[in-house]
Amino acid sequence: MSTSSLHSTASVGVRAFGLLAVFALAGCSDAHLTFLDPQGPVAAAQRHQFWLVIAVTSTVVLPVLVLTPWILVRYRYGRQAAYRPQWGFSKLADLVIWGVPVLVVIVLAITAWRSTLALDPYKPLTSDTPPLEVQVIGFDWKWLFVYPEQGIASVNRLVIPAGRPVSFELTSASVMQGFFIPALGSQIDVMNRMTTKLHLQADETGTFIGKNMQYNGTGFHQQRFVTQAVAPAAFQRFVDRTRQDGVPLDADAYRALDERGTAARLRQRLAPETAVAERGEIATLAFSALPAGFFDAVVAHESPNWNARDGEDGPPETGTDQDEPTNRDERRHERRNTQAATTGSRQS
Amino acid sequence: MSEETSWLLGRLDASALPFWDALQHPTTPNVVNAVIASGAGAMVLLGALAAVVFLTWTKRWRWLWREWLTSPDHKKIGIMFIMIALVMLARAVIEAVFMRLQQAVGLDGGFLTAEHFGQLFTTHGTIMVFFMAMPFLTGIINYVMPLQIGARDLSFPVMNSISLGLTAAGAAIVMVSLILAPFSTGGWSGYPSFTESATNPGAGVDYWIWAVTLSTLSSTLTGINFAVTIYKRRAPGMQWFRLPLFTWTALCTSILMIFGMPPLTVATALLALDRYLDFHFFTVDLGGNMMNYINLFWAFGHPEVYILILPAFGIFSEVFSTFSGKKLYGYGALVIATMAIAVLSFTVWLHHFFTMGQSAHVNAIFGIATMLIGIPTGVKIYDWMLTMFRGRIRFSVPMIYAVGFILLFVLGGLTGIILAVPSVDYQIHNTLFLVAHFHNMLIPGLLFGMLAGTNLWFPKAFGFRLEERWGRRAAIGWIVGFMLAFFPLYALGILGMPRRSAAFFEPAYLPWTMAAMVGAVVILFAMLFLLIQLWVSVRDRHANRVPGGDPWDGRSLEWSIASPPPAYNFPVIPEVHSRDAYMRQKETGGGAHPRPDAYGDIEMPASSAMGPIIGIAGFLMAFGLTWYQWWLVVAAGAVSLVALIARGFVRNATRVIPAAEVRREHEAWIATLDSLTPITRADEQTRANRGLPASPIEGAVQ
Numbered sequence A: 001m002s003t004s005s006l007h008s009t010a011s012v013g014v015r016a017f018g019l020l021a022v023f024a025l026a027g028c029s030d031a032h033l034t035f036l037d038p039q040g041p042v043a044a045a046q047r048h049q050f051w052l053v054i055a056v057t058s059t060v061v062l063p064v065l066v067l068t069p070w071i072l073v074r075y076r077y078g079r080q081a082a083y084r085p086q087w088g089f090s091k092l093a094d095l096v097i098w099g100v101p102v103l104v105v106i107v108l109a110i111t112a113w114r115s116t117l118a119l120d121p122y123k124p125l126t127s128d129t130p131p132l133e134v135q136v137i138g139f140d141w142k143w144l145f146v147y148p149e150q151g152i153a154s155v156n157r158l159v160i161p162a163g164r165p166v167s168f169e170l171t172s173a174s175v176m177q178g179f180f181i182p183a184l185g186s187q188i189d190v191m192n193r194m195t196t197k198l199h200l201q202a203d204e205t206g207t208f209i210g211k212n213m214q215y216n217g218t219g220f221h222q223q224r225f226v227t228q229a230v231a232p233a234a235f236q237r238f239v240d241r242t243r244q245d246g247v248p249l250d251a252d253a254y255r256a257l258d259e260r261g262t263a264a265r266l267r268q269r270l271a272p273e274t275a276v277a278e279r280g281e282i283a284t285l286a287f288s289a290l291p292a293g294f295f296d297a298v299v300a301h302e303s304p305n306w307n308a309r310d311g312e313d314g315p316p317e318t319g320t321d322q323d324e325p326t327n328r329d330e331r332r333h334e335r336r337n338t339q340a341a342t343t344g345s346r347q348s
Numbered sequence B: 001m002s003e004e005t006s007w008l009l010g011r012l013d014a015s016a017l018p019f020w021d022a023l024q025h026p027t028t029p030n031v032v033n034a035v036i037a038s039g040a041g042a043m044v045l046l047g048a049l050a051a052v053v054f055l056t057w058t059k060r061w062r063w064l065w066r067e068w069l070t071s072p073d074h075k076k077i078g079i080m081f082i083m084i085a086l087v088m089l090a091r092a093v094i095e096a097v098f099m100r101l102q103q104a105v106g107l108d109g110g111f112l113t114a115e116h117f118g119q120l121f122t123t124h125g126t127i128m129v130f131f132m133a134m135p136f137l138t139g140i141i142n143y144v145m146p147l148q149i150g151a152r153d154l155s156f157p158v159m160n161s162i163s164l165g166l167t168a169a170g171a172a173i174v175m176v177s178l179i180l181a182p183f184s185t186g187g188w189s190g191y192p193s194f195t196e197s198a199t200n201p202g203a204g205v206d207y208w209i210w211a212v213t214l215s216t217l218s219s220t221l222t223g224i225n226f227a228v229t230i231y232k233r234r235a236p237g238m239q240w241f242r243l244p245l246f247t248w249t250a251l252c253t254s255i256l257m258i259f260g261m262p263p264l265t266v267a268t269a270l271l272a273l274d275r276y277l278d279f280h281f282f283t284v285d286l287g288g289n290m291m292n293y294i295n296l297f298w299a300f301g302h303p304e305v306y307i308l309i310l311p312a313f314g315i316f317s318e319v320f321s322t323f324s325g326k327k328l329y330g331y332g333a334l335v336i337a338t339m340a341i342a343v344l345s346f347t348v349w350l351h352h353f354f355t356m357g358q359s360a361h362v363n364a365i366f367g368i369a370t371m372l373i374g375i376p377t378g379v380k381i382y383d384w385m386l387t388m389f390r391g392r393i394r395f396s397v398p399m400i401y402a403v404g405f406i407l408l409f410v411l412g413g414l415t416g417i418i419l420a421v422p423s424v425d426y427q428i429h430n431t432l433f434l435v436a437h438f439h440n441m442l443i444p445g446l447l448f449g450m451l452a453g454t455n456l457w458f459p460k461a462f463g464f465r466l467e468e469r470w471g472r473r474a475a476i477g478w479i480v481g482f483m484l485a486f487f488p489l490y491a492l493g494i495l496g497m498p499r500r501s502a503a504f505f506e507p508a509y510l511p512w513t514m515a516a517m518v519g520a521v522v523i524l525f526a527m528l529f530l531l532i533q534l535w536v537s538v539r540d541r542h543a544n545r546v547p548g549g550d551p552w553d554g555r556s557l558e559w560s561i562a563s564p565p566p567a568y569n570f571p572v573i574p575e576v577h578s579r580d581a582y583m584r585q586k587e588t589g590g591g592a593h594p595r596p597d598a599y600g601d602i603e604m605p606a607s608s609a610m611g612p613i614i615g616i617a618g619f620l621m622a623f624g625l626t627w628y629q630w631w632l633v634v635a636a637g638a639v640s641l642v643a644l645i646a647r648g649f650v651r652n653a654t655r656v657i658p659a660a661e662v663r664r665e666h667e668a669w670i671a672t673l674d675s676l677t678p679i680t681r682a683d684e685q686t687r688a689n690r691g692l693p694a695s696p697i698e699g700a701v702q
């Protein structure tokens, strides 16, 4: 995001390092870079948990930071303080130095257990409104967001209604990547032939940066995206405009997407008249329509059925092989379950 | 690299030269990067050339071969391991400074290409772990552990030399990749499917695979060697609970090496099968699954971090106790804590991928298991504080590192606990917060430990003390530089900056990356001070000699012998009656240097060329495999095989040092001792310190 305010940069620059400074920075920037400036319930809970863990752990860390200098000064060679060279054990001291860490870890374990279950990325958020379904596909080096209900898709631009939960289903068309919107909440890995899930929500309207966290080659640092939380009416406008102004996601476009390259390059290929020049800017691209079952086809390494359209021709059929069937012998669902069994990932 | 392969050069051709690309496409970034890369390659070439010229000029080839390369002496092998570590440390720190420079100007770009940056973090991480940290700690254990347990050598001295050869070969492979590029960009963890040939067909990943494979083989052998030695070679009376704490940590580390290294050897071997023979262990299709690699990698990776840290804990235990003039507090607890950490370290690997989508219960369980390690670690910290409590603390160089360690390490522990909570890790995983955390453990922990150990035992190995003033400057430089270079990364991580970013677009990051760069420059100065310290020490070595062998009023057996020790370490194997064996000897009537009734012939291992042969063959095989030069692979394989078989027929594997010679040497040393003036600790850092402490009255310190 380009408009992070200069005054915050300058003032933070002279300040010493430290979390408070981060906090201040986060507080007065409109870019919402961090979960310390949370824009949704998940990130807010994570901020709470973050400070809680620091506070609890400090009960064993602070005494070290305070007592060590004291010991060093008091028992320095040459000062005539008490000297007990043969002293090597005390029951009381041992009780304290084992007991306190044990207690601290018990407290930490309880909060970690609770918060981890509560903030499970797979767990739907509680809300009166049903979640918006978004399917995310990581390409090298851009993100494709598919809106299956709306039958549209978008590159590097995720528009969501504020105040409504979003339910993500994610995969990678390439190597492993990490999908992350810090201001909203958890990151989750996306993997080829596998799907993962994530639930987030933006409380208010706003613009947040999203990133890839798992290195995947020279375009890695450019694999960023914009998340825009907008009012429900504005979301509908976004859908309408995308249907109107976007290009269709056809076989050609898919081939271009799948090629290694940044979104800026993709845009040059598919919409040359609007190519982005500025380096820091995030190139986006809108797809007005896409084949039904596109996401599942990508997961299964099958060719999408280019004739079926999501949102137009009724319920999507999945995984129909067409011109170049790449089907391996195994059934897709069996594969996914095997993988889940080997490493504990929950798919399907 | 071309797809055409010749029988002689395989895939190797002119495009492997670091400036080739820039000749073809002379754009500004290409030229800048080619200059940097070629400069690095030229440094390697010039360095190697300078070494060759020096050895030829001074006619030292024979000496090098007979006295060092083929020597089975654990002390010499240890020193050679440490020399590899220091050379590789220099390279990896320079690379780190380049990365910090890049990110300091990295808003919207920077001067390095993304490809070059990828190679930098990969070589930096790989070198620091496999070719700096591992050889450093292996070298120190090699040198010190047999002396501490009253042994004359390791159980398998020739295998020890082979371990050295394999590590040297791996390090050489990484060095050669500067001249015949490229190296991998897959990071030190080398996750597929990014590192599969479908995504990364070039030689880079292959270099990485074989360098790491050589290193893990070396470390597995080392682990076996150390563990067997500690089991079998302890002096009479050296019961388990009389072992110095450093030896305990060496034992735990070597057990971890035995069980922790093979998973990575297997993982890189399977990855090689994928790449060379079209297997599909970790590919995206035909049944491959890269998650299996990730599990294997961290089944190695987590024990590895304790392999790295435990010996440092051992060194700090010795330092705190020695320089406080006091018995170690809570010896039993420290031993139990070390063992507990070693065992627990196999149960937490999943915390490296909390974000891979497994169930929340699994994540929570592994998160809690991780926190459990915090308990014994916390206890250790407090044990060290209580060791200093009511002591007489002397701020010699090792102690400065130790103080820096204890204060900074707890902060790393705090951030480690934060990362161990899965719900928070979802926010900071793979950000620079993680990078800050592990450097916070590795620099104040591992590296300060190794530098403290070097300052502590250098006089033992070379017979003179390291200079104190430059040593102190270096230590403080490291401490300050570390804080400046890595505390900002915590902030950057919280601000969501991904690790391994060649550039970024958030102006808010800039002040932090600039601060981190200043820190990296301070670290560069600390490195320079280390060099000056070494140079000044060598220059003034006559003034700083410690022929008495005990400059710090030491507590364990290594201080009871001459500095440098004779090849056989102990003229007569000592008998041990308690913990802190040598301190006890000094305190009780027997005297610090009793004259034995009789000397015996000593049988020592004979020199062997196995180490260099296997090392060179290993290097050539790895090089051949990387560039598809199959004749070289076959030839090198044949040489190793023949050498191994031939070794089985060697009859004279030992040499005997006659009792008369032992007696002569020992009596000469005792005579020297008689000529020295004992000093109190007040004179420890002065030239009066000749390695003979005044005999203790109430305990150790006057």
Ligand code: HEM
Residues within 6 Å of the ligand: B093, B096, B097, B099, B100, B121, B122, B124, B125, B126, B128, B129, B132, B133, B186, B187, B188, B189, B435, B439, B442, B443, B446, B447, B485, B498, B499, B500, B501, B520, B523
């Ligand atoms: C001496 C000062 C050091 C500096 C300035 C430094 C700096 C860096 C930097 C800039 C990175 C890349 C961070 C990123 O991903 O964006 C890095 C990565 C890394 N460093 Fe260091 N480092 C230092 C010492 C060490 C030491 C002592 C070790 C280990 C013993 C170490 C191990 C690593 C590892 C394993 C990585 C990860 C590489 C990867 O991403 O694959 N570093 N370091």
Ligand SMILES: [Cu+2]
Residues within 6 Å of the ligand: A191, A194, A339, A345, B291, B356
């Ligand atoms: Cu998976």
Ligand SMILES: [Cu+2]
Residues within 6 Å of the ligand: B301, B302, B305, B348, B349, B351, B352
């Ligand atoms: Cu770990």
